[in-house]
Amino acid sequence: MPLPIIDFAPFQLDLRAGQLCRDGVPVPLRPKTFAVLEHLVQRPGELVTKQALLDAVWGDVAVSEDVVRLSVGELRTALGDERAAPRFIETVPRRGYRFVAQPGTLTPERVAAPVAEDSTGGDGTLVGRSRESSEIAEWLRVATSGRRQIGFVTGEAGIGKTTLVDTVLRDLRRASGARLRIACGQCIEQYGGGAAYLPVLDALGALCRGADGPAVEVSLRAHAPDWLVHELAPWAPRSDGPAESTTGTPEHMLQRLATSLDALASDIPLVLILEDMQWSDHSTLDLLSVLAHRREPARLLVLCTLRPRTPSCMGTRCRASSANWSARGGAARSFSRACRRRTSRPT
Ligand SMILES: Nc1ncnc2c1ncn2[C@@H]1O[C@H](COP(=O)(O)OP(=O)(O)OP(=O)(O)O)[C@@H](O)[C@H]1O
Ligand SMILES: [Mg+2]
Numbered sequence: 001m002p003l004p005i006i007d008f009a010p011f012q013l014d015l016r017a018g019q020l021c022r023d024g025v026p027v028p029l030r031p032k033t034f035a036v037l038e039h040l041v042q043r044p045g046e047l048v049t050k051q052a053l054l055d056a057v058w059g060d061v062a063v064s065e066d067v068v069r070l071s072v073g074e075l076r077t078a079l080g081d082e083r084a085a086p087r088f089i090e091t092v093p094r095r096g097y098r099f100v101a102q103p104g105t106l107t108p109e110r111v112a113a114p115v116a117e118d119s120t121g122g123d124g125t126l127v128g129r130s131r132e133s134s135e136i137a138e139w140l141r142v143a144t145s146g147r148r149q150i151g152f153v154t155g156e157a158g159i160g161k162t163t164l165v166d167t168v169l170r171d172l173r174r175a176s177g178a179r180l181r182i183a184c185g186q187c188i189e190q191y192g193g194g195a196a197y198l199p200v201l202d203a204l205g206a207l208c209r210g211a212d213g214p215a216v217e218v219s220l221r222a223h224a225p226d227w228l229v230h231e232l233a234p235w236a237p238r239s240d241g242p243a244e245s246t247t248g249t250p251e252h253m254l255q256r257l258a259t260s261l262d263a264l265a266s267d268i269p270l271v272l273i274l275e276d277m278q279w280s281d282h283s284t285l286d287l288l289s290v291l292a293h294r295r296e297p298a299r300l301l302v303l304c305t306l307r308p309r310t311p312s313c314m315g316t317r318c319r320a321s322s323a324n325w326s327a328r329g330g331a332a333r334s335f336s337r338a339c340r341r342r343t344s345r346p347t
Contacts, residue, residue: 004105004106005105005106006041006042006103006104006105006106007103007104007105007106008041008088008101008102008103008104010022010023011027011079011088012024012106013037013038013041013103015038018031018034020034020037020078027078028078029074029075029078030071030074032057032058032067032071033071033074033075033078035056035057036053036057036068036071036072036075037075039052039053039056039057040053040089040097040098040099041099041103043099044099044100044101044102044103045098045099045100046098046099047092047095047096047097047098048096048097048098048099049095049096050065050068050095050096050097051096052096053068053096053097054067054068057071070190072089072091072097073188073189073190074188074189075088075089076088076089076189077186077187077188077189077276077279078186080157080158080162082157082310085157086100087100087101087158088100088101129160129164129167132153132164132168133164133167133168133171136151136153136164136165136168136169136303137168137172139151139301139303140172140269140271140301143265143269143271143299143300143301144269144299145299146297146298146299147297148265148291148292148294148297148298148299148300148301148302149300149301149302150288150291150292150301150302150304150322150325151301151302151303151304152277152304152305152306152318152322153165153303153304153305153306154305154306154307154308155307155308156307156308156309157307157310161305161306162275162305165273165303165305169182169271169273169303179268179269180268180269180271181207181212181216181264181265181268181269181270181271182270182271182273183203183204183206183207183270183271183272183273184202184203184206184272184273184275185198185199185200185201185202185203185204185206185272185273185274185275186199186202186275186276187199187274187275187276187277187278187279187280187281187284188276188279189279189312190279190281194279194280194281194282195281196250196253196281196282196283196284197257197281197283197284197287198281198284199274199275199280199284200257200261200272200274200284200287201228201231201232203272203273203274204216204220204232204260205232205233207264208220208232208233209233212268213233216264217229217233219260219263219264220232220233220260220264222263223256223259223260223263224256224257224260225253225256250283254283254286254287254290255290257287258287258290258291258294261287261291261298261300262291262294262296262298262300265298265299265300266298266299267299268299269299269300269301270299270300270301271301271302271303272300272301272302272303273303273304273305274288274302274303274304274305275304275305276305276306276307277304277305277306277314277315277318278306278307278308278310278312278314278315278318279310279312279314280314280318281314282314282317285314285317285318285321288302288304288321289321289325292321292325293325304318306318306319
């Protein structure tokens with residue numbers, strides 16, 4: 001019997017394909033994190049101890065319980081879940097975790113139908129977000145003219161930030177044909193500061209793997225450190241020049257990344273989506289600050305989604321930075337478009 005596809009709206013976990021999808025759109029997960037989700041989803045309502053997860057997922061490999069905590073943190077980010085008010089994964093203090101949604105099963109045929117080029121009303125239009133959509137379209141218009149933009153889409157968990165950004169950009173990309181590069185990176189709730197530039201490298205890696213990958217690689221090769229190009233595109237041949245240090249100073253790395261993004265945005269407009277900036281690492285926010293204050297033209301729109309009330313120092317830093325960039329004006333303008341709860345539900 002084929003392995004089932006487990007449905008816990010808006011997500012589908014395809015055990016046969018080893019893929020988590022959200023309304024039919026793949027959500028990337030590390031293999032161990034996928035395995036943790038698989039283990040939990042198959043035991044709805046059950047307390048699963050950390051030790052049981054370690055045994056099931058890591059087997060004989062000696063690791064600390066922190067790996068479980070990290071994977072569950074990644075899952076919460078991917079699912080848009082919150083520890084304080086879980087919709088999917090509940091923490092049972094000092095003991096383990098419980099999958100609290102009610103999963104059902106789907107047939108592969110139902111999932112194969114591309115449910116969600118739009119995850120909204122079904123006719124491809126976004127329900128009740130015309131003002132926000134126009135504003136994002138305006139940010140992109142200004143960015144396309146060469147004035148870099150950094151915009152924050154803020155709103156509570158589940159209010160529709162990702163849907164708004166995805167749907168508006170999908171429509172704008174359709175309208176502009178191929179003349180738009182869109183890269184999306186996800187911030188992950190991490191402990192101890194977080195890996196530097198995680199969402200930005202995530203987004204650049206996805207661009208390298210995309211249809212436009214070769215052109216992106218050429219641009220990165222000209223501006224980013226060789227080791228970084230190799231990390232983002234491991235298949236790319238190494239340059240013949242002298243080997244570069246793999247470290248450099250943090251300031252040097254910051255400037256080179258900013259220059260790389262500017263260069264990528266010099267010909268085709270680049271939209272860099274950074275999801276869930278309340279969990280950003282400090283380096284990513286420093287990079288945004290450098291980008292915001294540069295005066296050179298760049299066809300760059302950085303679109304950040306942000307939950308305003310999640311307790312995290314990065315959320316506070318993001319809000320302060322965005323206000324500061326707006327107040328200082330200059331080449332970079334920043335905006336904040338709050339998503340408010342819809343007054344009517346889609347039918
Ligand atoms: N304007 C809309 N019209 C119809 N459905 C919507 C709309 N906005 C959001 N939804 C639906 O609401 C759900 C949650 O939306 P979404 O994931 O975009 O929220 P979010 O604000 O990004 O959440 P999080 O903070 O957890 O990332 C999705 O199933 C989505 O399809
Ligand atoms: Mg979201």
